[in-house]
Amino acid sequence: MKAKPRRKKKTDPEFFDLRLYVAGQTARSIAALANLQRICDEHLEGRYHLEVIDLLERPQLAQGDQIVALPTLVRKLPEPIRKLVGDLSDTERALVGLDLRPRATSR
Amino acid sequence: MAKTATRAAPVQAVPKSPTGIQGLDEITGGGLPRGRPTLVCGGPGCGKTILAMEFLINGAKEFDEPGVFLSFEESLDDLAINFASLGLDPRPLAARKKLALDYVRVEPTEIQETGGYDLDGLFIRLDHAIDSVGAKRVVLDTIETLFSGLSDTRTLRSELRRLFNWLRTKGVTAIVTGERGDGRLTRHGLEEYITDCVILLDHRVVDQNATRRLRVVKYRGSTHGANESPFFIDESGLSVLPIASLGLQHRVTPGRLSTGVSDLDDMLGSKGYFRGSSILISGSAGTGKTSLAGHFAGAACGRRESALYFAFEESAAQIVRNLRSIGLDLEPWLRKGLLQIHAARPTTSGLEGHLSAMHRLIEEKKPRVVVVDPISNLISVGTSLEVKAMLARLIDFMKVKETTALFTSLTIDDAHPEGTDIGISSFMDTWVVLRNIEMNGERTRTLDVVKSRGMAHSNQVREFVLTSDGLKMFDVVRHDGRVLIGSERAAHASAPAASRRSSKRAPRP
Numbered sequence: 001m002k003a004k005p006r007r008k009k010k011t012d013p014e015f016f017d018l019r020l021y022v023a024g025q026t027a028r029s030i031a032a033l034a035n036l037q038r039i040c041d042e043h044l045e046g047r048y049h050l051e052v053i054d055l056l057e058r059p060q061l062a063q064g065d066q067i068v069a070l071p072t073l074v075r076k077l078p079e080p081i082r083k084l085v086g087d088l089s090d091t092e093r094a095l096v097g098l099d100l101r102p103r104a105t106s107r
Numbered sequence: 108m109a110k111t112a113t114r115a116a117p118v119q120a121v122p123k124s125p126t127g128i129q130g131l132d133e134i135t136g137g138g139l140p141r142g143r144p145t146l147v148c149g150g151p152g153c154g155k156t157i158l159a160m161e162f163l164i165n166g167a168k169e170f171d172e173p174g175v176f177l178s179f180e181e182s183l184d185d186l187a188i189n190f191a192s193l194g195l196d197p198r199p200l201a202a203r204k205k206l207a208l209d210y211v212r213v214e215p216t217e218i219q220e221t222g223g224y225d226l227d228g229l230f231i232r233l234d235h236a237i238d239s240v241g242a243k244r245v246v247l248d249t250i251e252t253l254f255s256g257l258s259d260t261r262t263l264r265s266e267l268r269r270l271f272n273w274l275r276t277k278g279v280t281a282i283v284t285g286e287r288g289d290g291r292l293t294r295h296g297l298e299e300y301i302t303d304c305v306i307l308l309d310h311r312v313v314d315q316n317a318t319r320r321l322r323v324v325k326y327r328g329s330t331h332g333a334n335e336s337p338f339f340i341d342e343s344g345l346s347v348l349p350i351a352s353l354g355l356q357h358r359v360t361p362g363r364l365s366t367g368v369s370d371l372d373d374m375l376g377s378k379g380y381f382r383g384s385s386i387l388i389s390g391s392a393g394t395g396k397t398s399l400a401g402h403f404a405g406a407a408c409g410r411r412e413s414a415l416y417f418a419f420e421e422s423a424a425q426i427v428r429n430l431r432s433i434g435l436d437l438e439p440w441l442r443k444g445l446l447q448i449h450a451a452r453p454t455t456s457g458l459e460g461h462l463s464a465m466h467r468l469i470e471e472k473k474p475r476v477v478v479v480d481p482i483s484n485l486i487s488v489g490t491s492l493e494v495k496a497m498l499a500r501l502i503d504f505m506k507v508k509e510t511t512a513l514f515t516s517l518t519i520d521d522a523h524p525e526g527t528d529i530g531i532s533s534f535m536d537t538w539v540v541l542r543n544i545e546m547n548g549e550r551t552r553t554l555d556v557v558k559s560r561g562m563a564h565s566n567q568v569r570e571f572v573l574t575s576d577g578l579k580m581f582d583v584v585r586h587d588g589r590v591l592i593g594s595e596r597a598a599h600a601s602a603p604a605a606s607r608r609s610s611k612r613a614p615r616p
Binding site: 096 | 209211213214218219222223227229231234253
């Protein structure tokens with residue numbers, strides 16, 4: 001009898017679990033959130049969950065996701081984990097980082 | 108009022124945080140600059156992380172200064188395992204909230220840079236860790252790994268500058284480690300940002316022997332030893348051996364102790380060596396150095412004083428057997444534990460290794476007398492400058508503990524024992540030279556006291572033999588204005604007194 005591989009509810013490969021780490025309401029964090037919102041609206045309509053974590057309020061959360069730079073967007077799902085560092089103003093790189101666009105082949 | 112003001116005028120020295128690391132606080136005149144970052148740099152495996160961790164652990168344990176260790180290279184599990192073997196396990200202190208440990212991992216493969224960023228995440232983590240234990244000390248080990256995870260070096264540089272300034276405003280005493288770079292102290296030039304204090308560690312191999320060196324490159328607002336100092340790492344952590352000695356402030360005692368040879372005691376003002384002094388016995392091969400050392404150790408045990416014998420040439424069993432041939436039985440003392448012989452080939456470990464072993468054993472066993480036989484063999488593991496420095500250090504160390512130390516030294520050139528290439532005699536209070544003179548087809552052993560500070564000692568060169576009943580000296584026999592030795596002396600002594608007188612007055616042709 002083989003045990004079935006454990007499966008979670010959210011293992012839908014299309015589902016995105018996102019966390020945006022910021023520190024307070026800086027211009028950069030506001031820009032990051034706006035840029036992220038736009039990307040989600042355009043590419044992830046109805047299949048994502050976003051949590052914004054302000055480390056000034058919950059500094060103890062920085063350790064778990066290995067946050068060093070801010071803002072950082074962590075894609076928890078689908079696996080593997082990806083980290084997008086910066087204010088997401090470079091949409092192309094953001095989409096590549098989220099695997100929503102194939103990685104650039106050598107030009 | 109004005110008076111007190113002028114008296115308080117002397118320039119305030121830079122306040123310092125003691126590291127608690129043996130020797131390092133001496134070189135730096137009290138520790139690292141308090142409330143400021145210090146850069147500790149060196150190549151891989153040079154001991155940066157150990158120095159940093161010991162600084163934190165000592166701070167938490169001895170100075171009531173909790174600390175934060177931010178590791179950028181090793182996971183916390185690896186760190187704990189590695190340090191437990193050095194007796195520096197940080198986990199118990201972490202459990203008692205005296206230390207906060209955090210592993211900052213930046214994995215370039217899972218990171219994509221999408222625009223402007225700063226290192227506020229790192230600042231927040233560090234700040235949180237500092238607050239969680241009320242840290243006064245911080246270690247960042249090795250922060251330059253950030254450069255391999257993040258590509259925007261301009262941002263990183265300005266952020267690191269901001270970080271170090273922030274540490275200063277936080278008032279924590281910090282160690283920032285950096286890997287040695289090409290032609291500069293660190294790969295990314297951290298020395299441009301951390302200018303208060305820079306310590307360079309070095310791990311080099313000379314003649315197949317690994318040696319570690321530490322140098323304070325810079326210490327703003329403070330004098331510091333500028334020399335390279337050897338240091339070693341053993342199971343009790345890191346110790347630095349300043350080339351400059353412990354200073355000459357040890358107490359002295361007027362007490363004396365026997366050399367183990369009553370004739371030699373007589374030569375030294377009838378009382379023997381000073382307690383707590385250092386004694387050098389030099390001579391070429393086979394002159395009886397070990398015999399004299401054995402007599403000294405045996406006499407100490409006879410007084411129920413513990414003796415520690417470091418042998419770098421012979422095994423313990425060999426020493427015991429050979430000394431038995433001159434009627435000296437050390438076996439009972441060994442069995443009683445009064446005498447301990449530690450035999451090792453000088454090449455088995457580097458100079459640091461020997462030093463550490465000797466220091467530790469002396470610290471642990473607290474012997475009243477110590478024998479190092481021979482000190483000259485250590486030259487094979489270090490250059491003579493190092494041996495000299497190490498010896499000075501060891502001697503001072505023992506003097507502070509009022510331990511009497513006897514060193515033997517093998518000289519190559521019998522005629523000029525003063526030319527011992529280590530030139531160590533200036534450290535010694537008493538210097539006895541043994542010679543094996545070849546003359547008229549025979550070899551004759553002689554002994555003389557070259558110097559013995561603070562006591563009236565004999566200036567005569569005495570002939571001696573090693574008998575089955577120990578070392579025996581002959582009375583001085585003068586003839587024709589010279590001292591007779593060997594068979595000449597024997598012949599002269601056995602001749603009847605009358606003929607001796609007549610021969611003395613015999614008319615010359």
